[in-house]
Amino acid sequence: MISYLKGELAGAGEGIAVVDVGGMGFRVFITDRDQADLPAVGEPVQLYTYLSVREDAIWLYGFLSEEDRQVFRQLLTVSGVGPKAALGILSALSANDLRFAVFSDDVKAISKAPGVGLKTAKKLILELKDRLKLEDAIPGGGNMDEEAGSHMQDTDVTEAVEALVTLGYSSSEALRAVKRVKMDGNMKTEDILGEALKVIGL
Numbered sequence: 001m002i003s004y005l006k007g008e009l010a011g012a013g014e015g016i017a018v019v020d021v022g023g024m025g026f027r028v029f030i031t032d033r034d035q036a037d038l039p040a041v042g043e044p045v046q047l048y049t050y051l052s053v054r055e056d057a058i059w060l061y062g063f064l065s066e067e068d069r070q071v072f073r074q075l076l077t078v079s080g081v082g083p084k085a086a087l088g089i090l091s092a093l094s095a096n097d098l099r100f101a102v103f104s105d106d107v108k109a110i111s112k113a114p115g116v117g118l119k120t121a122k123k124l125i126l127e128l129k130d131r132l133k134l135e136d137a138i139p140g141g142g143n144m145d146e147e148a149g150s151h152m153q154d155t156d157v158t159e160a161v162e163a164l165v166t167l168g169y170s171s172s173e174a175l176r177a178v179k180r181v182k183m184d185g186n187m188k189t190e191d192i193l194g195e196a197l198k199v200i201g202l
Contacts, residue, residue, distance in 0.1 A: 028062035100171030
């Protein structure tokens with residue numbers, strides 16, 4: 001219904017932004033991460049929005065990036081996860097951190113989000129593994145070129161990340177290491193892992 005709001009930031013605070021669009025103020029719920037990245041009051045702002053309609057209320061949820069809105073929508077497909085919980089998850093974890101937490105079965109990382117217990121975190125991992133794509137967290141497949149990326153097996157990248165997490169590195173550390181690996185289409189899990197460990201050791 002409302003794809004995005006583009007106007008002037010009229011105010012912000014405690015997970016809420018007010019966007020003035022043509023003299024009309026829209027109250028939008030946002031993540032803590034986006035709140036920290038908002039421009040100053042009076043400056044231009046654009047939020048990609050999701051409209052939640054219930055019998056007793058109509059709420060707008062907004063995000064500075066289209067990617068976060070897409071992940072928000074995917075979170076809402078998980079049974080038991082509503083807009084408030086989904087917003088809390090994206091306040092605690094970036095879209096990339098969430099992808100890595102899901103693929104590495106990192107229940108602890110997800111359960112740190114407000115209102116998300118271990119049971120919900122496990123359900124979220126189970127239901128999102130087939131919907132989230134790990135390669136989306138690595139633009140262009142790390143540093144590999146487009147042709148090489150087309151031949152790269154997604155499972156090799158995933159397994160390399162999972163191996164790093166198993167070795168004790170956090171999801172975000174694994175992400176940064178894999179993104180810095182100079183990949184080609186012939187690399188397998190052990191090759192990616194080896195190069196990523198070299199990156200971490202630098």
